[in-house]
Amino acid sequence: MKLRTLGILLAGSLVAATAAMAIPVTPDPARDSSTNTLHAGWSHTSRSNGDVADSWWAVRDRCAPDYLGERLLCDALGVLARAASRTFESKMSADVGLPLPGGWGLMTANNSPFIRSAHVETPLDLAAVLGFYRAALGQRGWTENDGAVVEADRAVIAFATSDGPASLRLTRQDGKTIADLSLRKPPVATAGFLPKPEQGRLMLGNRTDGAAIVTINERTINLAARAGENLANSDSTAGELPDGQKLDLSPGKYKVTLKVDGSAAQSREFEVAANETWGLLVGQDGAPLPMRLY
Incomplete structure (x- = not known):
């Protein structure tokens, strides 16, 4: 869909939304849970030896409107977001393969x-x-x-x-x-990425402008704003992380909770296998961004 067409669609929806803003709607999970906003980022690192590293991340928000006007806005923004996500997916898939x-x-x-x-x-x-x-x-x-x-x-x-x-x-x-x-x-990576034999390594970073708290199986790690945000760029960068942000773990599943200043805590189970290295970045609104590094 052309950008001009998308712009006309959005403008029309804004006009309709203004008139319908006060009309309540019945919640419809199947319809209103569609993703509508895309937060994405990309990092590119090129080194003097010719090595290149690219990392990508993206999170979609979901829309749950209470009024008809909000639903119209969600629908219009959803069209734009889906167009943007297709462009993002195409670029990411081509680069990562x-x-x-x-x-x-x-x-x-x-x-x-x-x-x-x-x-x-x-x-x-x-x-x-x-x-x-x-x-x-x-x-x-x-x-x-x-x-x-x-x-x-x-x-x-x-x-x-x-x-x-x-x-x-x-x-x-x-x-x-x-x-x-x-x-x-x-x-083969250097010691910056390598876990201990028969263990997995988890490295922590914070991409947000606020302090973050990471809890892994009741172990708490405090991360300053932007601490370790570039850990995925290279094994040398990862090697410079403080020891407190590098965890060697036995293979298995771990409960991880992330909390950023001003945002609700988010929890999930995270799995690491022997001889794997992962980065876990704290993303926008405390979203966990797991990334396999080795």
Whole structure:
């Protein structure tokens, strides 16, 4: 849709919304839960040795209007946001080279000298997300290895590709399917990224202008504004993080709670496997932004 057409649509909706602002509407979760606002960011790092690293993140807000005018505004903004998200998805997918299922509410992606990875959270059920990835990755020539684990609320599949070993991990949590897709590249990171043997590493950063509090299994870490916000840029940058922002964890699931000044706390379960390295960035309004780094 052309920008001029989008502008006309938005202007018309604003006029109609003014007249209808005081008319209450019956809540409609199926309709009003559609995403309407896109918050996105991108980081690019180029080093003297030719290494390049790109990281992406995006979060969609949801609209739950109480009045007809608000619903009209949500609909108009939704059209603009969906157009922007398609542009964002196209650019991100081309640069990172990994597919994205539709309807996602949160995504991060990383393309570094060590890994290509994408973390996606979508309301689609696990079976639908699994079917999407199997079809999309098969079209890319990825071959599924033996030993796949597929259950009602979890799936773990390893792939062989022409570029190296890859893996897909799906989990169902709080009405969402969380998908982690990664392809490991041959170069080995320095100690900045590497976890201890048979453990996973979780590194913490804060992308907001306010102080943040991160609690992991009752362990609390205080992060100043913008502390560690560039941890995904390179392994040397990650290595400069204070020890308190680098956690070596036994493989398993961990309860993580994020709280930013002025925002409500957000909690979720986070999984880390042996020999994996993750960054967990505090995003806008305290949204957790997990990103596979190694």
